[in-house]
Amino acid sequence: VVTKVSILDSDNDGVTDRIYASDISGNVWRMDLPAADKSTWTIFKFASISDGSSPNDRMFFSEPALAQTQFSNIHSTSGVLSYQNTPYDAVAIGTGNRTHPLDTYTNDMFFVFQDRNVVTKSYTSTEAPATLGFSDLYNVTSVPPTSQAQNIEFGTKRGWYYDFTSAGEKSLSSSLIFDGKVYFTSFIPPAGGTIDYDLGVCDLSGEGRLYVLDLHKGTRTYSELYYDLGERVPDTPQIVIPKADTGNDTIAYIIGVGKGECVGSDCKGTVVLGSGLTTNRIYYHIEE
Structure with a gap:
């Protein structure tokens, strides 16, 4: 863990009772602190999205953004549709190797995980929820869920991911959640630029972007997918x-x-x- 952790007061009693931490192996960890007694504190691997080999050796260098929320989930049972408000804790975070911002080989992405275990409690090794992976997430890169069939499929998932489309594009800062939307930045390294590492000077400085997507399903909320932030490595909005x-x-x-x-x-x-x-x-x- 090379960055700050994110804390949550899940029952709104003024005391932190849950912690989320990310690491450079592409994991997100959940720590539950249900009482002052440290013997009740537990930890389990909440999500894992890296296999350790290029181009999938994704790293987290920023802390997750958290939000307590709910969305209307659609189910299909024997052809009968039903809707249910599903509460969850959103865990939003992007990957990117901050120590190598010019890397163009890693396939970095942005993720919003749904933690539907909204009650803070002690988890034993046998009770801990299964670690979330790619099979648990919906790919919203090209098209977020819009049709009935897509929304039914989305309802079986535990979140979504956006696959950055430009070569070397990566997330180098934390995201922001506000009013049902998630705001996150990315950096695209210069293409074909020559770099003098001794002088620390390069002839191109890359490009920064700000994305705005719906928190629940990754739908586009503005006419433009992203804002051009100019030649810079953008910070957290x-x-x-x-x-x-x-x-x-x-x-x-x-x-x-x-x-x-x-x-x-x-x-x-x-x-x-x-x-x-x-x-x-x-x-x-x-x-x-």
Whole structure:
């Protein structure tokens, strides 16, 4: 584990009770801390997406982004369709070797895993859920699930992955989850550039991108699949929510995204996320 871990308070009692950690062998680990007594703490391998050999020797150099959420899942039993709201904890993370950003051989990807074991508890070696792999994920690279048959198939999976399409494209920073969407960046190394390692100078600097996909099923949420961030290695997308004028709603933005949203030649330098932080009613009382 070469990066920070991600923590979760699964029961909203103000105390961290779960940890997710990624490693450079392409694994994601889940640690449950159900009580203060350390003897109740357990760990198991939650997901694994690398086989250790090129081009599939994928590495995690950033921590996962987490979100507690749910989606409407469709099932087919003997030809009868049924819908069910399925709660899960989203674990979003991309692969990329930060120590070799110019590598063009590894087939890197971005993943959103569905952890449907939403209750924090102690897991014995026999009780631990099976490790998630590629067979448990839906490939949304070309087409996310849209038809009924595709959505039924998606319902049997435990998440999705996006296979970066450009040579050497990789994820070198953490992602961001906001309002049902996942925002993640990628870096594409220069093609055919000559590099003087002694001087530390190269004639091309590569390209950065910002992707925006639906968290649940990887569907495209904007007209463009990604934003061009220019010649740079992009960092984790950062949110700002400026104070709104009196009578207006707050608006959230992503900054540090190059030109950002453009209309013709007019570029704002930001990406609008929509409404900012609002109150979400969880409990209510009716007096009879």
